[in-house]
Amino acid sequence: MKVTLLSDIFLKKKNINTVILINGWVRNRRDSKSGISFLDIYDGSIVTTLQVIAKNTLSNYVTEILKLTIGCSVKIVGKLIHSLHKKNIYELKAHLIQVIGTVSSPKSYPMSAKRHTLEHLRNFCHLRPRTNIIGVISRIRNTVFYTLHKFFQSKQYLWVATPIITSINTEGGGDMFKISMLDTSNYELNKKIKNFKKKFFNRSAFLTVSGQLTLEAYACSLSKVYSFGPVFRAENSNTKKHLAEFWMLEMEKAFTTVKKISNFSEILLKHVIQKVLEKNSLDLSFLKKYIDNNIFIRLKKILNINFFHIEYKEALDILLKNSHLFSEKIFWGIDFNTIQEKYLVEEYFKAPVVIYNYPKNIKPFYMKLNSDEITVSAFDILFPLVGEIIGGSEREDRFSILENRMKIFKETQKDYHWYQDLRKYGTIPHAGFGLGFERLILYITGLNNIRDVIPFPRSVGDLKF
Amino acid sequence: MKVTLLSDIFLKKKNINTVILINGWVRNRRDSKSGISFLDIYDGSIVTTLQVIAKNTLSNYVTEILKLTIGCSVKIVGKLIHSLHKKNIYELKAHLIQVIGTVSSPKSYPMSAKRHTLEHLRNFCHLRPRTNIIGVISRIRNTVFYTLHKFFQSKQYLWVATPIITSINTEGGGDMFKISMLDTSNYELNKKIKNFKKKFFNRSAFLTVSGQLTLEAYACSLSKVYSFGPVFRAENSNTKKHLAEFWMLEMEKAFTTVKKISNFSEILLKHVIQKVLEKNSLDLSFLKKYIDNNIFIRLKKILNINFFHIEYKEALDILLKNSHLFSEKIFWGIDFNTIQEKYLVEEYFKAPVVIYNYPKNIKPFYMKLNSDEITVSAFDILFPLVGEIIGGSEREDRFSILENRMKIFKETQKDYHWYQDLRKYGTIPHAGFGLGFERLILYITGLNNIRDVIPFPRSVGDLKF
Numbered sequence: 001m002k003v004t005l006l007s008d009i010f011l012k013k014k015n016i017n018t019v020i021l022i023n024g025w026v027r028n029r030r031d032s033k034s035g036i037s038f039l040d041i042y043d044g045s046i047v048t049t050l051q052v053i054a055k056n057t058l059s060n061y062v063t064e065i066l067k068l069t070i071g072c073s074v075k076i077v078g079k080l081i082h083s084l085h086k087k088n089i090y091e092l093k094a095h096l097i098q099v100i101g102t103v104s105s106p107k108s109y110p111m112s113a114k115r116h117t118l119e120h121l122r123n124f125c126h127l128r129p130r131t132n133i134i135g136v137i138s139r140i141r142n143t144v145f146y147t148l149h150k151f152f153q154s155k156q157y158l159w160v161a162t163p164i165i166t167s168i169n170t171e172g173g174g175d176m177f178k179i180s181m182l183d184t185s186n187y188e189l190n191k192k193i194k195n196f197k198k199k200f201f202n203r204s205a206f207l208t209v210s211g212q213l214t215l216e217a218y219a220c221s222l223s224k225v226y227s228f229g230p231v232f233r234a235e236n237s238n239t240k241k242h243l244a245e246f247w248m249l250e251m252e253k254a255f256t257t258v259k260k261i262s263n264f265s266e267i268l269l270k271h272v273i274q275k276v277l278e279k280n281s282l283d284l285s286f287l288k289k290y291i292d293n294n295i296f297i298r299l300k301k302i303l304n305i306n307f308f309h310i311e312y313k314e315a316l317d318i319l320l321k322n323s324h325l326f327s328e329k330i331f332w333g334i335d336f337n338t339i340q341e342k343y344l345v346e347e348y349f350k351a352p353v354v355i356y357n358y359p360k361n362i363k364p365f366y367m368k369l370n371s372d373e374i375t376v377s378a379f380d381i382l383f384p385l386v387g388e389i390i391g392g393s394e395r396e397d398r399f400s401i402l403e404n405r406m407k408i409f410k411e412t413q414k415d416y417h418w419y420q421d422l423r424k425y426g427t428i429p430h431a432g433f434g435l436g437f438e439r440l441i442l443y444i445t446g447l448n449n450i451r452d453v454i455p456f457p458r459s460v461g462d463l464k465f
Numbered sequence: 466m467k468v469t470l471l472s473d474i475f476l477k478k479k480n481i482n483t484v485i486l487i488n489g490w491v492r493n494r495r496d497s498k499s500g501i502s503f504l505d506i507y508d509g510s511i512v513t514t515l516q517v518i519a520k521n522t523l524s525n526y527v528t529e530i531l532k533l534t535i536g537c538s539v540k541i542v543g544k545l546i547h548s549l550h551k552k553n554i555y556e557l558k559a560h561l562i563q564v565i566g567t568v569s570s571p572k573s574y575p576m577s578a579k580r581h582t583l584e585h586l587r588n589f590c591h592l593r594p595r596t597n598i599i600g601v602i603s604r605i606r607n608t609v610f611y612t613l614h615k616f617f618q619s620k621q622y623l624w625v626a627t628p629i630i631t632s633i634n635t636e637g638g639g640d641m642f643k644i645s646m647l648d649t650s651n652y653e654l655n656k657k658i659k660n661f662k663k664k665f666f667n668r669s670a671f672l673t674v675s676g677q678l679t680l681e682a683y684a685c686s687l688s689k690v691y692s693f694g695p696v697f698r699a700e701n702s703n704t705k706k707h708l709a710e711f712w713m714l715e716m717e718k719a720f721t722t723v724k725k726i727s728n729f730s731e732i733l734l735k736h737v738i739q740k741v742l743e744k745n746s747l748d749l750s751f752l753k754k755y756i757d758n759n760i761f762i763r764l765k766k767i768l769n770i771n772f773f774h775i776e777y778k779e780a781l782d783i784l785l786k787n788s789h790l791f792s793e794k795i796f797w798g799i800d801f802n803t804i805q806e807k808y809l810v811e812e813y814f815k816a817p818v819v820i821y822n823y824p825k826n827i828k829p830f831y832m833k834l835n836s837d838e839i840t841v842s843a844f845d846i847l848f849p850l851v852g853e854i855i856g857g858s859e860r861e862d863r864f865s866i867l868e869n870r871m872k873i874f875k876e877t878q879k880d881y882h883w884y885q886d887l888r889k890y891g892t893i894p895h896a897g898f899g900l901g902f903e904r905l906i907l908y909i910t911g912l913n914n915i916r917d918v919i920p921f922p923r924s925v926g927d928l929k930f
Contacts, residue, residue, distance in 0.1 A: 003720065005621060005688070023688070023720040025891050044687030045621060073891040075720065100720075101862070101892035109890050126682035126883040127890070138687055142623045149614055156470060156510060158607040163921040164629065164672075164695045165642075165710050167928050177630075177644045177665070179672065181699060200642070200699055200709070201928035207629075207644065214921055214930055217591035222509030222603055223470070223488070229694060230629045234646060234665055244665070245630050255468065255488040255540065255565075397566070418591040418930060425574050425592070426490050426538040427566035456628040456679055463632050463666035465679055465883060 001077070007045035009080065009090055010282075020080050022050065022092065023100075025130065026072045028113065037065055041076065041092075044129070047136055047286050051083065051091040052076055064099045070113050071130065073101040118452050125456050125464060133290065136283040137453055140276055141441055145228075147275040148249055148435075151268055152226045157251065160218045162211025162227040167203055169415065176206040177234045177244075207232035210434060211250055213366070213419055216395060219252035219430050220422045226251040228437075236460050240449045241386065243438060244458040252432035258368075258394040261431045262354055262379045265390050266307050269352075269381070269440070273299050276444055292446030298384075299444065307352040312375065315355050318348055335362040338387060345382045352389075353382045365409040366419075368394040369401055379433075386443045392433025399423040466542070472510035474545065474555055475747075485545050487515065487557065488565075490595065491537045493578065502530055506541065506557075509594070512601055512751050516548065516556040517541055529564045534571040535578050536595070539564055583917050590921050590929060598755065601748040602918050605741055606906055610693075612740040613714055613900075616733055617691045622716065625683045627676025627692040632668055634880065642672040642699045642709075672697035675899060676715055678831070678884055681860060684717035684895050685887045691716040693902075701925050705914045706851065708903060709923040717897035723833075723859040726896045727819055727844045730855050731772050734817075734846070734905070738764050741909055757911030763849075764909065772817040777840065780820050783813055800827040803852060810847045817854075818847045830874035831884075833859040834866055844898075851908045857898025864888040 001021040008014040024043035031037045035056035040049035054065050068074070078094040085091075103109050110116075110124045111131060121128040128134045152159070165179055181200055211227045218225040228249045235242060253261060277284065277299055288295045319330045319340055326340060335358075336344070345353050357375040360367070367376035378393035396402045402423055406416060413420070441453040451457035456465055466486040473479040489508035496502045500521035505514035519530050533539070543559040550556075568574050575589045576596060586593040593599045617624070630644055646665055676692045683690040693714045700707060718726060742749065742764055753760045784795045784805055791805060800823075801809070810818050822840040825832070832841035843858035861867040867888055871881060878885070906918040916922035921930055 007621065023893075025686070044623075045689075071891040073893045100894070101888075101890075103890045110886075111890070124883075126679070126886060127686075129683050129686035135687060138623055138625065138683070141626075142618075145624050146614065146618050149611065153607075153611050156472065158509075158603055159610050160603065160920055161606075161695070161712055163710060163923060163930070165697070165923050165928065166930065168930060178647055179642045179644060180647060182643055182645060182647050200925060201923070202926050203928055205928055214591070218594050218603070218920065221490070221592070221594035222600060224510075230626070232630070245628060247626055418589075421575075421591060423566075425566075425568045425576070426536040428488075428538045429565070455625055455683065458628060458630050458666070460665060461667050463630065463668055463670055465628070465631065465633060 004080075005045040006041075006043050006048060006050050009050065010046055010048050015080055016090065017081060018079070019077065019095070020092070021075065021077050023075050024050075024073070026068050026070055026074060028070065029068050031066065035061075037061075037068075039065075039068065039074075039097075041074065042130075042135075044135055044138075047132055047139075047282050051088045052078065052094050052097070053091055054094045054097055058094065058097060060097065060099070065097055067102075068099065069103050069106040069109070071103040071106075071109050071111060072099060074099055118447070118449065122451055122457070123464075129455070132286060134452075136280075136286050137441070137445055137447070138455070139283050140280050140445060141453070143276050143279045144272055144437070144441060144444065147272050148228065148268075148437075151271055152251065155224070157224045157226045157253075158218075158222055160215060160222075160225045160227050162208070162214045162229065162250070164208050164230065165201075165205050166208045166214075167201070167205060167415070168208070168213060169204070169206060175234050176209060177232055179205040179207060207234075209233060210248070212252070212432060212434065215250055215252045215432065216419070216430065217422060219254050219432065220426075220428060223254040225253075238460055240451075241439070241442075242459065243450055243454060244460065246450075246454065247437035249435040249437060250432060252430060254428050254430045256429065256431050258356070258377045258379055258392065258431050261392055261433055262309070262356070262381070265381060265392065265433055265435070266352075266354070268435075269389070270303050272440070273302050273444065277303075287445055295446050298446070302352065305351050307354050307381065308349045309354045309356065311356050312358045315344055315353075318344065322348075333359050333361060341382050341387050345387075346384050350384075352384070355380050355382065360405075363393070365405045365411055366393075366395050366402070368396045369405065377431075383439075383443050385446070386439045388436070389439050389443065390433050390435050392431065394429065394431040397423055397427045397429050399427065469545075470510040471506075471508050471513060471515050474515065475511050475513050480545055481555065482546060483544070484542065484560065485557070486540065486542050488540050489515075489538070491533050491535055491539060493535065494533050496531065500526075502526075502533075504530075504533065504539075504562075506539065507595075507600075509600055509603075512597055512604075512747050516553045517543065517559050517562070518556055519559045519562055523559065523562060525562065525564070530562055532567075533564065534568050534574075536568040536571070536574050536576060537564060538566040583912070583914065587916055587922070588929075594920070597751060599917075601745075601751050602906065602910055602912070603920070604748050605745050605910060606918070608741050608744045609737055609906060609909065610902070612737050613693065613733075613902075616736055617716065620689070622689045622691045622718075623683075623687055625680060625687075625690045625692050627673070627679045627694065627715070629673050629695065630666075630670050631673045631679075632666070632670060632880070633673070633678060634669070634671060640699050641674060642697055644670040644672060672699075674698060675713070677717065677897060677899065680715055680717045680897065681884070681895065682887060684719050684897065685891075685893060688719040690718075703925055705916075706904070706907075707924065708915055708919060709925065711915075711919065712902035714900040714902060715897060717895060719893050719895045721894065721896050723821070723842045723844055723857065723896050726857055726898060727774070727821070727846070730846060730857065730898055730900070731817075731819070733900075734854070735768050737905070738767050738909065742768075752910055760911050763911070767817065770816050772819050772846065773814045774819045774821065776821050777823045780809055780818075783809065787813075798824050798826060806847050806852050810852075811849050815849075817849070820845050820847065825870075828858070830870045830876055831858075831860050831867070833861045834870065842896075848904075848908050850911070851904045853901070854904050854908065855898050855900050857896065859894065859896040862888055862892045862894050864892065 381390040846855040
């Protein structure tokens with residue numbers, strides 16, 4: 001007998017008035033005095049539970065069904081019918097309930113019926129997907145992830161796997177994790193480790209902070225490419241917006257300009273939010289109830305407004321005019337901090353803001369120098385609640401200017417000869433951006449802590465599992 | 466003016482007999498005595514080049530066009546017409562050719578017109594995507610990658626990001642990369658590094674070899690899940706089939722059996738190959754010409770046969786009957802080596818083989834013990850040319866047996882309490898498999914060395930970029 005998912009029932013309205021098999025976990029059990037029990041069953045395919053009606057005529061009613069507690073796993077065969085109670089829509093009249101797995105000590109089950117705080121749930125990353133909230137987030141993550149892939153595929157971008165292990169010591173490597181065969185738990189032992197073990201790659205190796213530079217090599221030959229994978233930051237910052245490991249989508253396009261790809265990224269963000277509204281309306285309704293009462297209005301607003309497109313200089317002028325609001329000094333050349341960005345997006349524009357043409361000194365060496373020679377052709381998209389969600393730029397495609405910029409940034413020719421080659425042989429104007437996946441999920445869901453929107457969060461001092 | 470990709474022209478037959486803009490790189494230039502030059506242009510969207518006809522009436526004909534060499538980048542506006550030469554199908558009569566990037570010293574350009582060996586190309590991973598062969602592989606990788614996602618999404622699997630940085634010291638951690646803030650290039654310096662820096666996570670951290678265990682946590686709550694990302698092996702093996710970093714698709718399904726998911730994986734593999742035959746026929750034709758004359762027959766054969774499904778014991782019997790062919794002793798309990806697997810697949814069955822029920826001692830602790838108590842409910846799918854392409858199993862869902870097996874394998878309770886929790890609270894039968902993405906690409910393309918089917922290969926002693 002084929003398994004029916006609860007999403008097939010509630011979203012596709014499949015198999016109504018037929019006998020079906022469902023698998024799942026018990027969320028709740030209520031017993032009536034008339035010898036009927038009501039079980040709420042959950043299978044993770046949808047936020048909704050299905051009410052199962054179990055009569056005392058079932059052979060295991062007393063021995064097993066009356067003992068079912070939250071978290072027990074069951075297989076149920078029964079007839080799916082329209083419910084008389086509007087709240088439930090459908091219900092399943094059980095012919096057979098097979099108990100698969102029990103919860104031996106219900107009181108010690110960390111996902112008990114009681115509502116838990118997100119903070120509490122973080123201690124049980126292996127069990128928290130059993131809660132509604134993490135189920136909701138998982139399904140929204142899936143929609144966003146797949147929508148991003150579909151969007152790029154439909155526009156003929158090729159997916160490229162950029163490497164995780166890298167020798168590219170971007171920005172001095174201070175914020176990069178090192179990879180080796182050295183064991184931090186037994187420091188003295190390392191001295192005895194053979195040379196092979198110590199230096200697997202015969203050179204220093206790091207966890208990548210971005211696949212961009214290698215992705216550029218593919219843009220400079222296959223024209224339209226993107227990557228989507230984990231990236232890493234070894235920053236000692238324990239904020240609600242930072243993770244040591246997170247997913248990033250990066251795109252790189254040949255023969256294009258920063259203006260074109262920033263417009264493209266605005267379309268992309270709106271498209272993703274539109275798809276979540278279409279595909280995850282029940283999940284969003286759950287979030288409306290428990291997390292953000294304003295969620296539908298907030299997301300739909302994004303679809304219906306144009307993002308504000310401003311120059312760094314304009315943003316700076318706005319901040320200068322309101323400098324009394326900020327404790328830090330504001331002048332040309334600063335990198336806007338969180339509070340300043342928050343002011344621009346949430347107070348001043350009350351909408352996402354795209355900021356262009358940042359001072360060259362606060363951006364990496366690879367960004368294209370503008371003709372004013374003091375700014376680079378970069379853009380950041382700042383969102384309410386979460387701040388920077390996308391950062392991109394045109395890449396410096398002129399060999400001599402790149403060489404010069406690298407000297408200023410003390411990037412050694414030795415490590416980047418290959419990157420310079422891309423400018424030596426048939427160079428092209430090209431641009432790209434990176435989209436922080438978890439930041440986007442954080443914005444969409446309205447949650448407050450990035451640790452709650454990734455299955456197994458990693459941050460300084462915190463590595464469970 | 467909108468850019469037309471060469472794939473739009475050759476595959477979608479767009480814009481014929483209209484004036485179009487193309488961007489790309491010069492592959493070849495031939496000049497006729499009558500003042501016409503023929504340029505072959507490539508943009509990476511398809512293996513085919515477009516012939517451009519440049520007349521000496523173009524203003525930059527002498528100054529620029531006659532100097533174009535392989536690798537130069539150009540923007541061309543012209544009229545797209547049917548070619549009189551059958552070989553070309555279409556050609557572009559140029560109205561305007563703008564040279565974007567030149568190749569300053571064509572003789573030193575590593576991707577010169579001459580055919581290079583794959584081994585030579587490996588030294589130029591940043592430029593090799595400009596070659597036909599790496600372009601072909603990149604497009605096939607993209608098809609396979611996206612087809613895998615589409616397949617799982619269409620069957621309502623949720624994508625889950627399993628973590629890269631892990632504390633799970635699977636199989637003793639000997640083959641795992643360690644992550645730290647320790648610097649292998651300056652060993653003495655490490656002694657001075659502050660404690661935070663030394664132990665970012667306050668415990669030993671590794672690069673994951675598989676996301677399976679964490680994916681199980683999600684299967685045990687969301688029913689149908691998959692992950693697809695990079696995994697790592699710090700093995701000192703420098704073979705043509707091994708990489709230190711590669712991509713793996715892993716799926717995990719609740720309430721299922723090993724037989725069901727092995728059948729599912731057979732359908733999956735055939736579906737992927739079918740899609741490559743549909744979407745990459747030009748790429749496969751290129752491979753037929755230069756790599757494997759038999760490629761279409763080989764791939765279509767996979768679609769039309771049933772994989773052989775055998776028990777480990779049966780495989781062993783076959784090898785025993787032919788033990789004179791093998792130098793190593795064959796007996797119950799061995800893990801088949803490459804030569805033995807090759808014999809089974811390529812000599813004996815001449816088809817992919819699915820082997821079930823391996824001896825428990827050669828498989829990991831998490832595989833479900835069969836009722837015979839000497840085998841586990843595992844399966845491996847062995848393919849011609851590449852060997853194991855998929856490995857999967859039913860997972861041990863019985864708490865006490867798992868606990869027992871862990872003791873035998875010396876897995877400490879401390880590290881795996883969370884994994885045991887999945888069996889303690891509403892346990893379910895579940896199974897899953899891992900698919901080595903690059904192995905599959907290797908098989909499909911018919912290439913010989915796995916370093917050629919991943920953009921930036923990493924192996925022992927080899928970390929460029």
